[in-house]
Amino acid sequence: MATIEVTEANFRSLIDDNAVVFVDFWAPWCGPCRSFAPAYEAVSEKYPDVVFAKVNTEEQQALAAAFQIRSIPTLMIFRERIILFAQPGALPQSALEQVVEKTLALDMDEVRRQVAEEEKNASGSGESA
Numbered sequence: 001m002a003t004i005e006v007t008e009a010n011f012r013s014l015i016d017d018n019a020v021v022f023v024d025f026w027a028p029w030c031g032p033c034r035s036f037a038p039a040y041e042a043v044s045e046k047y048p049d050v051v052f053a054k055v056n057t058e059e060q061q062a063l064a065a066a067f068q069i070r071s072i073p074t075l076m077i078f079r080e081r082i083i084l085f086a087q088p089g090a091l092p093q094s095a096l097e098q099v100v101e102k103t104l105a106l107d108m109d110e111v112r113r114q115v116a117e118e119e120k121n122a123s124g125s126g127e128s129a
Helices: 008-017 031-046 061-066 093-105 108-124
Strands: 020-026 051-056 074-079 082-088
Touching: 008 051, 008 061, 020 031, 020 093, 031 051, 031 093, 074 093, 082 093, 082 108
Parallel strands: 020 051
Antiparallel strands: 020 074, 074 082
């Protein structure tokens, strides 16, 4: 599968309608972004069940701001609408493939349990006894 260009208009449905979505936040003027693009595209071809999306931060500034993108390229991974990974910097193709494999191997029931626990602890920390 080729990469998909993401806009504010299609972002929510992309995340809601797909189990695993990798998002590359990039800009045309960014050298590391341009050097990461071929590896990202190649990996997208190897994993047809994973959606590989790209957000042009110059054209989609509100989307980049919503995710507090401060450095590009930034790779963000969603699985079942949960952000699992967000990291700036270009990855070599082999490292990106390892990240895909680890993402696919995750036990999402355990991830949801951990998220619920963190939310519970965060909401409980502000309460007085």
